[in-house]
Amino acid sequence: MTFVQIVDCKTDRVDDVNRLLDQWVEATQGKRTATHSIVGKDRKDAHHVVEIVEFPSYEEAMRNSNLPETNRIFEEMVALCDAPPTFTDLDVVRDEQLNKATARRFFEMASKGELARLGDLLTDDYHDHDATNEEDVRGVDGARVEIEMYRNAFRGFKFTVEDQLAEGDKVITRWTWRGTHSGEFLGIAPTKKKVEMTGMTIHRMHEGKIQEGWWNFDFLGALRQVGAVNM
Numbered sequence: 001m002t003f004v005q006i007v008d009c010k011t012d013r014v015d016d017v018n019r020l021l022d023q024w025v026e027a028t029q030g031k032r033t034a035t036h037s038i039v040g041k042d043r044k045d046a047h048h049v050v051e052i053v054e055f056p057s058y059e060e061a062m063r064n065s066n067l068p069e070t071n072r073i074f075e076e077m078v079a080l081c082d083a084p085p086t087f088t089d090l091d092v093v094r095d096e097q098l099n100k101a102t103a104r105r106f107f108e109m110a111s112k113g114e115l116a117r118l119g120d121l122l123t124d125d126y127h128d129h130d131a132t133n134e135e136d137v138r139g140v141d142g143a144r145v146e147i148e149m150y151r152n153a154f155r156g157f158k159f160t161v162e163d164q165l166a167e168g169d170k171v172i173t174r175w176t177w178r179g180t181h182s183g184e185f186l187g188i189a190p191t192k193k194k195v196e197m198t199g200m201t202i203h204r205m206h207e208g209k210i211q212e213g214w215w216n217f218d219f220l221g222a223l224r225q226v227g228a229v230n231m
Contacts, residue, residue, distance in 0.1 A: 002092040003058045007051040009077070009085040014041060014049055016080050020073060021051070027069040033060040047082070058091070100164045103171040103203045106210060107159040113151060115144045123211045130215040154179025154195065169205045174198075177217075181226045188228050197222045 011017055021039060025032075034053050042048035055061040064070060078084055106121050108114075119140045128137035128146070137146050151157045156179050163174040176198050181191045199217025203210045223229045 002095065003055045003061050004090040004092055005053045005055070005061060006088040006090065007053070007085050008088070009049050009081040010045075010047050010083060011049060011081045012047050013080045014046070017049060017077065020076055020080065024069065024073040027073070028064075028067055031067055031069070033064040054092075058089070061089075097166055098208070099169070099171045099203075099205045100166045102205065102208065102210065103164065103173050103201075104161050106203070107161055107173065107175060110147050110151075111158040113157075115147060118144055118147075121210055123206055123209045126210065127212045128215070129213065132215075132219050150179075150185075153181065153183040153185035153190075155182040156180050171203045171205065172200060173203070174200050185226065186228075188226055191226050193226055195222050195225045 009017075018039065021037075025037075034055055036054040038052045040050050040052070042050070053061075055064065102121060109117060109121065122140045122143055124140065126139055126143055128143060130137065130146075133146075137143055158178055160176045160178070161173055162176055165172045176196065178194070178196050181188075181193050181195055183190055197218050198221075199215065201216070202214040204212040220229065
């Protein structure tokens with residue numbers, strides 16, 4: 001079971017605490033068992049600092065605590081605090097994957113044509129990378145125009161999310177897309193043919209929204225299905 005430790009302290013030497021934690025990361029390279037660490041400063045009390053450290057299990061956390069480097073850094077941290085830090089030990093019983101939900105919602109919006117609400121999911125400076133475009137698509141309006149182009153060309157335009165992986169600020173979505181070629185597409189007259197295409201998209205998140213996207217999909221296969229190429 002994942003284990004999280006919350007370390008609370010009061011100090012007016014926040015920058016020194018940050019430098020000390022950098023030293024701990026360097027000193028324990030290849031030894032520490034912590035998988036994720038966040039340091040936050042209380043908005044209402046600039047002297048209140050909280051560190052949240054994640055471990056695979058309580059046992060791994062104890063191994064980490066017993067490292068000589070951890071003990072040394074902790075002693076130096078205590079000296080920087082107004083009082084000894086307090087610790088809260090938590091067994092994780094629920095770990096929400098909110099970034100995955102946001103990415104999934106993007107594909108649902110595109111499929112349903114809820115394009116007026118794209119700004120709820122994309123940052124204003126959204127940057128889209130797609131090798132099939134001569135220039136990268138940028139901004140919420142740019143993404144909306146791109147999706148509308150496909151929706152106008154393919155009736156029944158729909159993404160099906162097959163799988164998702166998330167790590168840090170990135171989400172990888174493996175998807176299948178389907179539609180019927182009912183409108184002009186890249187100069188190709190409607191063929192009324194059903195088209196199916198598979199692909200993967202990496203989304204990078206920022207403050208709960210999608211800020212960047214990288215697309216990799218079987219575009220050649222789609223062109224073959226509408227008769228644009230004979231390979």
